Amino acid sequence: MRKTFLFMDTVINKVDSKGRVSLPADYRAIVKELGSEIVCYRSLVSPCIEGCTEDLLEKLASEIEDSNDFFSQTQDDLTNLIFGDAKRFTFDSTGRIVLSEKLLKHAQIKDTAVFVGKGRKFQIWSPENWEKEEERIRAEVMKKRPVLNTRKTGENA
């Protein structure tokens, strides 16, 4: 029995004409062990689909509940957007989910999906958009490297 649940790695899977994609096996294992479900929604800031376990959204909801004025109005609005957009995606016996037209369109995904782990969350990109995004991030992080290294979370040497 494992004790850590992290979405990791970058996995490329095919999307068929009905929007079916295999959720990476590692991701499925996490969902299964947590006894939770996958929830997906359109990213608010990027042309990609964002996903996490229902547990995480539950936690987010509780936090907002518990610390009303701690959160800015902006963040409250953002969470509203997410909960309004989010939807459960159960996978069948072969491990596939069916992504909706709305999500696929937002991420500009046609026949190939790139799953990118983000720890508690993950993202689904089109190959083209992900390539651009990865480049942008690398440049950005290299620029900020000195700052990151002094931080405790700078475990990425």
Added chain:
Amino acid sequence: MRKTFLFMDTVINKVDSKGRVSLPADYRAIVKELGSEIVCYRSLVSPCIEGCTEDLLEKLASEIEDSNDFFSQTQDDLTNLIFGDAKRFTFDSTGRIVLSEKLLKHAQIKDTAVFVGKGRKFQIWSPENWEKEEERIRAEVMKKRPVLNTRKTGENA
């Protein structure tokens, strides 16, 4: 039951045509006792593979989660880079992991891997790159020696 968990020493192992390498026995012992798994990713700054226990990344994920910063751009970038690249590597009954083509290429490893302990983390180098790196480190330390000596005598005084 031991209480310290440090990756130490330098170990040279062979990499076969499928990318299989024996994880040094000492490293395996740590992972086993922690009940965790090995996670590897490309170093952001060096031509080497970096590894740690999943526990360590889990801590990082928790910190991000608890920082009430669900929508921060910088964190988004960081998590993408770290977790998007990282991957779990479980070892079989003989103690081997299978390194991916991506990692081997980044570290320029062909048939020999050099494991270098770094405390909570470790690195995997090609023999050639490691030789250079070790030299660089030695030179760097020698440059700083006068400073180190002053500090030591200052404390004793």
Added chain:
DNA sequence: TAAATTACCATGATATACCATAAATATAAA
């Protein structure tokens, strides 16, 4: 009843687990 959605089966490719042997290290006896 037609369209759409969901669940199930089949297959090839890939990755994983296992077995056997060789090398290295540690332990015990001389």
Added chain:
DNA sequence: TTTATATTTATGGTATATCATGGTAATTTA
């Protein structure tokens, strides 16, 4: 210290299980 024995560790090869994916049947719902 030297030699012999036992134990752990590293590595080559192979069988097995898992996974992604195309196709189809069953079920829903409009």
